[in-house]
Amino acid sequence: MRVEITDGVIPSGEIVAGMKAGPDGAVCVFDGIVRDNSRGRKTLYLDYEAYREMALEQMRELAAEAVTKFGVRDVALVHRLGRLMVGETSVLVVVSSAHRGAAFEACRWLIDTLKKTVPIWKKEQFVDGAVWADGEPFPDEIIAASPETRG
Amino acid sequence: MRVRVLYFGVLRERLGGSQEWVGLVEGATVAEVLNVYRERLVDFPWDSIAVAVNQEYAKADVVLEEGDELALLPPVSGGLERYAG
Numbered sequence: 124m125r126v127e128i129t130d131g132v133i134p135s136g137e138i139v140a141g142m143k144a145g146p147d148g149a150v151c152v153f154d155g156i157v158r159d160n161s162r163g164r165k166t167l168y169l170d171y172e173a174y175r176e177m178a179l180e181q182m183r184e185l186a187a188e189a190v191t192k193f194g195v196r197d198v199a200l201v202h203r204l205g206r207l208m209v210g211e212t213s214v215l216v217v218v219s220s221a222h223r224g225a226a227f228e229a230c231r232w233l234i235d236t237l238k239k240t241v242p243i244w245k246k247e248q249f250v251d252g253a254v255w256a257d258g259e260p261f262p263d264e265i266i267a268a269s270p271e272t273r274g
Numbered sequence: 275m276r277v278r279v280l281y282f283g284v285l286r287e288r289l290g291g292s293q294e295w296v297g298l299v300e301g302a303t304v305a306e307v308l309n310v311y312r313e314r315l316v317d318f319p320w321d322s323i324a325v326a327v328n329q330e331y332a333k334a335d336v337v338l339e340e341g342d343e344l345a346l347l348p349p350v351s352g353g354l355e356r357y358a359g
Contacts (some may be wrong), residue, residue, distance in 0.1 A: 172282060176329060244282060244348070260322060262350055267333055
């Protein structure tokens with residue numbers, strides 16, 4: 124499995140090519156790229172930051188879990204940090220599998236779970252301001268405060 | 275005892291910095307650290323953050339030990355525009 128957090132450009136083509144092997148009948152790729160707008164505002168760029176060591180460990184666990192859960196052969200999970208311009212790849216998920224069904228399911232599960240549970244944040248920079256935004260809230264089981272102690 | 279507190283994203287901007295040491299009584303829990311920060315940023319949605327202790331997600335009742343690394347992880351939801359820096 125190839126699991127990385129990088130400050131440089133993600134070599135998507137090279138990673139996808141390296142994920143193909145004899146037993147595979149499918150390679151499913153999710154290439155998450157920077158969109159040029161958000162909630163009606165024009166995006167200039169995004170700044171990504173992470174709790175790096177923890178995020179990498181969480182990503183390793185997700186990749187391993189995907190292999191077990193969906194029975195796919197191999198997973199690549201790469202996230203980029205720092206300033207990304209419109210059109211650049213921020214996250215790449217690649218799943219190799221004998222059959223396409225498992226590859227699609229694992230790929231979808233990986234990106235959805237990563238966005239909910241891996242400690243990575245992005246700040247959107249617009250022409251007229253900036254916001255920390257546009258992700259997923261933590262699932263209840265991860266939130267620190269219990270319902271009784273929430274003030 | 276002391277624990278090292280790290281914070282990220284909007285919390286890093288609001289608190290001004292990215293980490294600090296916080297002094298606590300022996301046997302203190304995650305909840306007590308949260309209370310320290312609740313007082314510093316009263317308008318922040320503390321009930322929706324996650325906390326990691328030594329890089330594992332932890333609930334409010336987890337007991338801390340000397341030298342623990344505690345991270346305050348703000349939500350990454352789209353509903354936080356009013357907290358923008």
